[in-house]
Amino acid sequence: MTLEEYNQLGSNFAHCSGANCERANECLRHAAHKMLAKNTQESYVVANPAVITGAQPCPLFDPDHKERYAWGISRIFDNVRVADLDSIRRNLIYTFGRTAYYRIKREERVLTESEQQEIREVFTDMGYDGSKIEFDRYEEQYPTVMRTYKFV
Numbered sequence: 001m002t003l004e005e006y007n008q009l010g011s012n013f014a015h016c017s018g019a020n021c022e023r024a025n026e027c028l029r030h031a032a033h034k035m036l037a038k039n040t041q042e043s044y045v046v047a048n049p050a051v052i053t054g055a056q057p058c059p060l061f062d063p064d065h066k067e068r069y070a071w072g073i074s075r076i077f078d079n080v081r082v083a084d085l086d087s088i089r090r091n092l093i094y095t096f097g098r099t100a101y102y103r104i105k106r107e108e109r110v111l112t113e114s115e116q117q118e119i120r121e122v123f124t125d126m127g128y129d130g131s132k133i134e135f136d137r138y139e140e141q142y143p144t145v146m147r148t149y150k151f152v
Contacts, residue, residue: 001028001064006035008145014060016047021058028062028144062144069146070111072136073104076119084126091122107136110146 015033018024029047036044047060073092080088093101095118103109111119120130139146 001031001035003035003038005142005145006032006038008142011041011043012045013144014045014047016052016060017049019049019052021052023058023061026061026064027058028064028142029060031064064142066140066142067113067146069113069139069141070116070135070137071139072107073111073119074136076123076133076135079132080123080128084128088122088126091125092119095119095122110139111135112143112146 009032013032014029015036016024016027016029017033018027018030021027021030024030033046051059077085077088096104096115100109104111116133116135120133122130123133124130
């Protein structure tokens with residue numbers, strides 16, 4: 001984790017020493033704890049060591065890996081037959097809801113990998129090659145950081 005990525009976590013993100021945890025090396029909270037020497041904030045949140053008993057699954061575990069998120073759907077209809085356009089759009093609105101659909105379209109809401117797959121399946125069900133669907137742009141980021149964009 002870089003210092004820039006660490007600073008995106010926010011001041012209320014709980015750091016964990018991982019003293020008793022067998023998955024500490026896979027946990028974003030432990031990686032954040034190792035970054036404390038570079039922390040310039042006045043205060044930070046630390047997980048209660050009594051909660052981290054070593055038993056799995058840990059209630060505070062947050063995976064230390066990035067996922068590929070997508071923004072925008074302005075180009076997904078480029079190769080769609082006019083006859084299928086309304087049907088596909090209705091299916092997407094049914095899948096995400098009207099508000100979320102338009103927020104996704106305006107790049108105000110991010111799409112997770114599973115949501116990208118749902119969109120591809122809508123196209124596949126209509127006879128298109130869903131694997132060729134490309135979104136407006138992609139971003140590799142920690143899920144913890146992206147949660148704020150998903151439901152805003």
